[in-house]
Amino acid sequence: MSSPQTDSPVNPIPPVVVALFLAIIVIEAVFSxxxxxxxxxxxxxGWRQGAIQDYGFNAEIFGWxxxxxxxxxxxxxxxxxxxxVHGSFTHALFAGVMLLALGKFVGEVFSQWATLLLFMTSAIAGAAVFGLVAPEPPWLIGAxxxxxxxxxxFTYLLWLRLGQMGENQARAFSLIGILMVLQLIFGLLFGSNSTWxxxxxxxxFGFLLSFFLAPGGWAKIRARIRHR
Structure with missing residues (x-):
């Protein structure tokens, strides 16, 4: 048993999440x-604008x-x-704070590599869809x-837990529903674009990928396939 003196009252944030956060904040600090x-x-x-030109995702280039x-x-x-690469300090700060909060929760259940893979492949999938269907603007930046x-x-883990408790699993989608409503409100007030x-x-993509990346997820899927 561990000693009470060495136990932290707060679970540490997974190192891979901290590394992503630091990368975002350090780059933003240089621009700011x-x-x-x-x-x-x-x-x-002109560093920020140059970075957007050199490292931002561009739908027109993707189409080409x-x-x-x-x-x-x-x-x-x-x-x-x-x-x-972010458009402003506020943009980077909000993205970083949400990364820490969600990354801590997911990283406590998923492995380090699975958390990183979930983040990066979701970003890649989001960019691909944006490049295929977004009419304008052509640029996509930010985490x-x-x-x-x-x-x-996070939604997958909550959906799984609610199912185990025999409760309504649709409640797991409350967070994404709230965020989409907030995006709609901000879009109506300040104008919107296709980055949503x-x-x-x-x-x-993150929700679906979690079926495979969650601990034992791939084994469960293979078992179901063999059973059928």
Whole structure:
């Protein structure tokens, strides 16, 4: 048994989640300090815009790659790198806080690699759907599609728990429902764009992927297939 003196009253945040958070915040700190002229000199003002051009996901570039069947690494990398570039400090802060909160919950059940895979593949799926169906704007940046993938994992765990308790499993989707309502309200007040498609797609992919990534999930699926 562990000693009471060494037990923490708060479960630590999984290291992979902390690493993702630090990557987002450090990059944003560089952009913010550069914009304020505190580092980098006069050219630092354009660092954020340059990063968006070089590392943001672009639906038009994606369409060009699909049409021509050409997949240069300098553009394929955008499926991953766009997650770490944000439009403002507030944008990065909200994404980072949600990453910590959802990542802590999911990471306490999922393994380290499964949590990372859930986040990144949800972000990739969100970008792909955005690139296929979003009319405008062409640019997608920020960690929210990956964060929504973690919300999908959170929803799966809650859905599973409610089923075990014999309660209404539809309640598990309350969080994503609230977030979608808030997005609608903000869109009506301040104008909206098609980036919400990436968020919703990230959530859906994260929820479905959790059936495989959750502890024992793949074994359960194989058992069901063999039983049938």
């Amino acid at each position: 300090l550069g914009t304020r002229g505190m580092i980098g000199g006069p050219e630092a003002v 790659m699909l049409q021509n069947g050409v997949w240069p690494l300098e553009h394929v990398k955008r499926f991953v790198t766009y997650v770490f 929210f599609p990956g964060v929504y993938g973690l919300i999908g994992g 498609l990436a968020d919703v797609s990230g959530f859906g």
